[in-house]
Amino acid sequence: MGTLRNALGGICVAVVLLAVVDVAVRIGLPRSDRLNENFSATYLRREIHALRGTSPIVVLGDSALWGYGLPAQRAALTLLRRQGIPNENLSYEGGSPPNTYAMLQVLFGDGVRPRLVVFNVNQKEFNPLDSAYRQLHPSVERLAWSALTPSERALLKPTQPGGADQTLQRVIESTWQLYGMRNDLREWLFGDVDAIHVAQGAIERLSGTATRRRAAHRPTAEAFEGTYDLTPLSPSDVSFHFLMLVADELHRRGVPALAILTPTNHVLLHEYIDTPEYVANLRTSTLLLRSRGIGVLNLDHAFPGTDFIDNDHLNAAGNLRLAKVLRAALQ
Amino acid sequence: MADVLSSDPFFRLFGRRLAHPFVLGFVIAFVAILIIILGSSSDSHFIYTDF
Amino acid sequence: MIFNTWLFAVFAVITVGVYWSVVPSRFRPYYLVVAGTIFYAWAVPAYTVLIAALALATFAIGTAMLRAGDHPGRRRALLILGVVLICAVLGFFKYTRFFSATVNEVAARNILPIPQIVVPLAISFFTFEFVHVLVDIYLGKIQRLDALDFAVFTMFFPTLVAGPIKRFQSFAAQLRPIVAPPPEEIALHLYRITIGVAKKTIVADSMSLLAQPIVTPGAPYGHLDYWVGTLAYTAKIYFDFTGYSDIAIGTAGLLGLSIPENFERPYWAENISAFWSRWHISLSTWIRDYVFIPLGGSRRQPVVVLVNLLVAMAISGLWHGAAWTFVVWGLWHGTGLAVHRVWSQSVVPRMPALHSGRLAVRAASVVTTFAFVAFGWVLFATSSLASAGSVYAGMLVP
Numbered sequence: 001m002g003t004l005r006n007a008l009g010g011i012c013v014a015v016v017l018l019a020v021v022d023v024a025v026r027i028g029l030p031r032s033d034r035l036n037e038n039f040s041a042t043y044l045r046r047e048i049h050a051l052r053g054t055s056p057i058v059v060l061g062d063s064a065l066w067g068y069g070l071p072a073q074r075a076a077l078t079l080l081r082r083q084g085i086p087n088e089n090l091s092y093e094g095g096s097p098p099n100t101y102a103m104l105q106v107l108f109g110d111g112v113r114p115r116l117v118v119f120n121v122n123q124k125e126f127n128p129l130d131s132a133y134r135q136l137h138p139s140v141e142r143l144a145w146s147a148l149t150p151s152e153r154a155l156l157k158p159t160q161p162g163g164a165d166q167t168l169q170r171v172i173e174s175t176w177q178l179y180g181m182r183n184d185l186r187e188w189l190f191g192d193v194d195a196i197h198v199a200q201g202a203i204e205r206l207s208g209t210a211t212r213r214r215a216a217h218r219p220t221a222e223a224f225e226g227t228y229d230l231t232p233l234s235p236s237d238v239s240f241h242f243l244m245l246v247a248d249e250l251h252r253r254g255v256p257a258l259a260i261l262t263p264t265n266h267v268l269l270h271e272y273i274d275t276p277e278y279v280a281n282l283r284t285s286t287l288l289l290r291s292r293g294i295g296v297l298n299l300d301h302a303f304p305g306t307d308f309i310d311n312d313h314l315n316a317a318g319n320l321r322l323a324k325v326l327r328a329a330l331q
Numbered sequence: 332m333a334d335v336l337s338s339d340p341f342f343r344l345f346g347r348r349l350a351h352p353f354v355l356g357f358v359i360a361f362v363a364i365l366i367i368i369l370g371s372s373s374d375s376h377f378i379y380t381d382f
Numbered sequence: 383m384i385f386n387t388w389l390f391a392v393f394a395v396i397t398v399g400v401y402w403s404v405v406p407s408r409f410r411p412y413y414l415v416v417a418g419t420i421f422y423a424w425a426v427p428a429y430t431v432l433i434a435a436l437a438l439a440t441f442a443i444g445t446a447m448l449r450a451g452d453h454p455g456r457r458r459a460l461l462i463l464g465v466v467l468i469c470a471v472l473g474f475f476k477y478t479r480f481f482s483a484t485v486n487e488v489a490a491r492n493i494l495p496i497p498q499i500v501v502p503l504a505i506s507f508f509t510f511e512f513v514h515v516l517v518d519i520y521l522g523k524i525q526r527l528d529a530l531d532f533a534v535f536t537m538f539f540p541t542l543v544a545g546p547i548k549r550f551q552s553f554a555a556q557l558r559p560i561v562a563p564p565p566e567e568i569a570l571h572l573y574r575i576t577i578g579v580a581k582k583t584i585v586a587d588s589m590s591l592l593a594q595p596i597v598t599p600g601a602p603y604g605h606l607d608y609w610v611g612t613l614a615y616t617a618k619i620y621f622d623f624t625g626y627s628d629i630a631i632g633t634a635g636l637l638g639l640s641i642p643e644n645f646e647r648p649y650w651a652e653n654i655s656a657f658w659s660r661w662h663i664s665l666s667t668w669i670r671d672y673v674f675i676p677l678g679g680s681r682r683q684p685v686v687v688l689v690n691l692l693v694a695m696a697i698s699g700l701w702h703g704a705a706w707t708f709v710v711w712g713l714w715h716g717t718g719l720a721v722h723r724v725w726s727q728s729v730v731p732r733m734p735a736l737h738s739g740r741l742a743v744r745a746a747s748v749v750t751t752f753a754f755v756a757f758g759w760v761l762f763a764t765s766s767l768a769s770a771g772s773v774y775a776g777m778l779v780p
Contacts, residue, residue: 003565010352010569014360021364165389172388182367194371196588203592203610212602339577350569359576370583371591377384377582377626378619379544 022178029181029188033072033081034089038193041139042173042180044106047090048143051112057087057330058112060103061120062095062132064262068313076314079323085330087118096125096132097243098156102144104249109147116330117255119246121285122262122312123278123300126239127229134238135159142170152245155238219310221268227311228269230277233284243285247292257294258329261285263322264312267305297329383424384543385629386582393421397539398636402562410560411534414637418537422503429502436471437536440464440512444527447519457520464516472509475501480704504543506701508536510668515550517672524550531557538641540633544626546644546664553641560638571635578628581621589618596763599772608776615763616756620649623662649755652747653726654718657755669698688723692716702762707770711761718754 031047051058059065059077066089067075077089090103100119107114125132136144138159145153160166173180183193190198204210233240250257261282266274286296302325307318314322341349341358348354383390397417405413423430443464450456482494515532518524531554541548563571592614595607603611627644634641642664651657658666670679674694680687692713699712757774764770 003568006352006565010356010359013353013356014363017357017360018363165383165387168388168392178364178367182370183372185368189368194588194591195369196371196591200591203606207604207606207610209602209604209607212604216602341573341577347566349573350566352569355569355573358573362576362580366580366583369588371587377386377544378622379626 018176018178022176025181025185026177029185032188033078034066034075035092036184036187036193037093038183038187039092039139040173040181040183041142042177043184044090044139045143046181047088048106048110048112051088051107051114052110055113055115057085057116057118058107058114059087059089059091059118060095060100061091061118061260062099062122062125062262063091063093064122064312064314065089065091065120065260066093066095067319068093069309070316070319074316074319076319076322076326079320080326080330083323083327085327091120092137094132094135094137095120096130097121097239097246098134099132099136099140101152101242101246101249102136102140102148104246105147106140106143108249108253114255117250117257118260118326118330119257120260120262121243121289123264123273123281123285124227124312126233126237126281127227128238129226129229130239132239155241219268221271224269224272224311228273228278230273230275230281232277233281240285244288247289247294250294251292259285259289259294259296260326261296261298261300262312263299263303263307263314263318264301265303265305265308265310266301268308269311297325299325383421385626386579394633394636398633401637407559410638411530411557414539415530415533415537418534418539418542421539422537422542425503426500432471432502433504433508433536436468436508436512437532439467440515441527441529441532443467444516444519444524444532447516448525448527461516461520465513468509468512468516472505475499475505477700477704484706507541507543507545507547510547510665510672510701511535511550513672514547514668518550528554538634538639540630540637541641544623544630545662546627546630546642547668548641548664553639556639562638563635568636571632574628574632574635578625578630578632581625581628586618586622586625589614589621593618593763595776596760596773597765599764599769599776603776605776605780608773612756612760612773612777615759616649616752619759619762620645649752650748651751652744653751654715654722654754655726657751658715658719665698665701669694673697688720691719691723695719705765706767707761707764710767710770711758714758714761718758 026046029043031050035047036043065077067077072078075089077087077091081087092099104117124130127133134155135157136159141159145158148156160170178185186193186195189195192198192201201210204213231237235241235244264273282298282300286298289296299322303314303318303321307314307321309315309318341362345354345358349358383393401410401413401417419430422433443460447457447460447464450460478497478499482496485494486492486496515524515527515535519527532550534557535548535550535553538548538553593611595603595611596615597611599608624645631641631643644663646660646663648657648661651660674690677690677693678686679690682690693716695712695716696709697712699708699710699715702708702711760773761767761770764773
């Protein structure tokens with residue numbers, strides 16, 4: 001009995017300390033300008049919960065809107081916020097029409113009623129070879145999967161492996177906030193999902209590896225061969241099918257929406273996308289969206305090559321220009 | 332086992348008081364928090380399980 | 383089921399809890415066999431049959447050897463049968479592919495097919511424990527082989543996957559009865575498990591990232607990356623394996639059983655011989671007892687002893703992995719041991735300054751030994767001798 005009492009005492013001390021830290025993280029972990037690079041389902045749920053009872057402008061989309069390659073404060077949507085157009089940037093690397101649809105399900109399922117949904121449509125995501133063509137972000141999948149119909153799930157390739165350990169992991173992550181938001185906590189503390197990345201970055205800068213890697217990965221046209229599939233868009237394309245579902249859902253719910261045809265680097269990709277087929281696909285997307293009463297902002301050819309890091313990610317100057325364009329469109 | 336732990340930092344700090352349930356509970360929770368904050372998600376398998 | 387998963391945590395908590403609160407004392411060994419079977423079968427159920435069959439064969443041969451009593455010829459024949467059988471199973475599953483690939487490479491054409499054989503989990507560990515049991519029966523060090531004791535020894539889940547490699551005599555002696563550890567020991571076992579998890583997730587896994595240049599060498603890595611990578615891998619493998627051992631030893635302790643320590647601050651060793659008495663102790667003592675000593679150990683002529691060291695360490699290397707990098711790694715350490723033997727027996731006695739115990743000498747010894755070991759880990763980390771060569775070139779060639 002003495003041993004049991006001691007054991008319970010020890011467990012109580014451990015649980016109390018962990019609970020205190022848990023509450024501190026729950027309350028104290030600041031909301032960032034955009035989703036973290038490796039955001040958790042727990043963190044996303046927290047962000048979406050925070051929108052309940054408000055009427056935000058919600059932005060959904062991929063790394064182009066997220067501000068890939070730049071710190072959060074230089075991303076277009078953050079600049080837009082600072083210019084007096086508040087918005088909730090829920091875009092992320094790996095976004096795509098299936099992801100946009102899944103995020104809508106999570107938002108609406110949680111009772112969030114945006115006054116405007118802004119999302120981007122990126123032609124490369126209609127390519128079956130694109131990683132986000134029929135795959136959801138793991139954290140989005142975890143929240144949205146139960147809200148999707150069986151036929152919608154059948155179109156997607158689940159990222160979450162099954163098994164007892166994964167199930168257990170999910171249960172613990174949804175109960176224990178500190179553990180569930182560990183990636184987000186580390187990104188807040190260290191600017192990265194792994195603390196050791198900070199040391200790794202320093203070593204690579206010192207050794208010159210960072211410079212060599214950047215030089216080796218300088219975007220060339222050849223690197224993007226095959227990135228854009230110019231097959232005429234149709235419902236048989238999974239990603240386009242989900243774009244149709246996005247349009248239908250927004251129309252059905254009467255939520256105002258603005259679709260941005262993603263800025264694309266025509267200087268770099270000239271030989272692949274300056275074709276009638278590409279233009280036809282842009283038109284198909286536009287017609288679909290407009291038929292559902294969704295506004296379309298065609299920025300596909302709106303930015304010079306000097307505004308890009310690569311095929312579709314804007315640099316700092318590009319993000320400044322994008323913020324200006326969006327401000328004009330949203331005012 | 333105390334010999335094995337003799338160079339362990341927590342053991343050096345607390346000595347055999349480490350075995351006290353309240354001290355142990357605190358230390359385990361503290362280490363768990365460190366694991367969560369400083370742990371890496373890069374490579375979870377143990378090398379010697381390959382042999 | 384690996385140690386650093388929630389599933390194992392739940393499994394261990396339930397297993398230990400039921401073990402002490404529900405299972406009567408005399409049934410605890412049976413319970414351990416069942417728990418170990420569940421643990422192993424969770425990974426690959428089919429290979430549970432293999433380990434059970436090999437255990438049965440080992441038990442049958444061991445029992446026959448004990449019954450053979452004063453018939454040394456029969457005992458020797460049974461020992462050879464048992465060891466050959468165990469080594470054949472290990473050889474088939476682990477080394478067939480390596481053998482075929484090597485023959486094809488030497489012949490510069492595909493003479494042999496490369497079979498796709500899935501290596502059973504932990505085969506290197508349980509086969510070594512089986513060989514130990516048979517040899518020790520032959521040598522008269524095991525006088526009695528109880529079926530239940532042997533079953534627990536085989537299927538003891540804390541050590542089933544990656545050791546420490548147990549010795550039957552000391553393990554079986556604890557089984558009748560299994561004594562509950564005092565509360566203070568329970569606390570320290572729990573602490574040890576926690577520290578083991580911390581070593582793995584905080585240090586070892588973090589070092590994986592820094593070690594990447596030596597695992598996959600080439601552009602864009604440079605000089606500094608390879609040096610940092612080597613040091614990182616040196617740290618990684620230590621914390622990975624000691625973390626594992628801490629969890630294994632702590633879990634065993636919670637079950638009331640003591641298993642051998644596997645590490646004793648090996649990177650503080652002052653020479654390579656001391657290193658091997660502190661690193662993966664359960665394996666190095668196995669190699670000493672069942673390879674080096676049967677070859678004659680230190681009692682042969684000096685040159686033969688040096689060759690025995692090389693052979694023993696080459697076998698140790700090959701045990702770690704079916705690849706030439708591991709063999710060369712073993713030979714690296716065998717060479718180190720041979721050189722140390724010559725140095726300590728022929729050079730040091732003539733140079734008093736070298737065995738004066740002075741701090742500078744000891745510090746230099748520790749650093750030299752550490753550097754020798756760290757260099758050797760490159761062979762462990764890389765996937766081929768060519769990759770290892772490019773790492774060494776990257777480190778040493780400006």
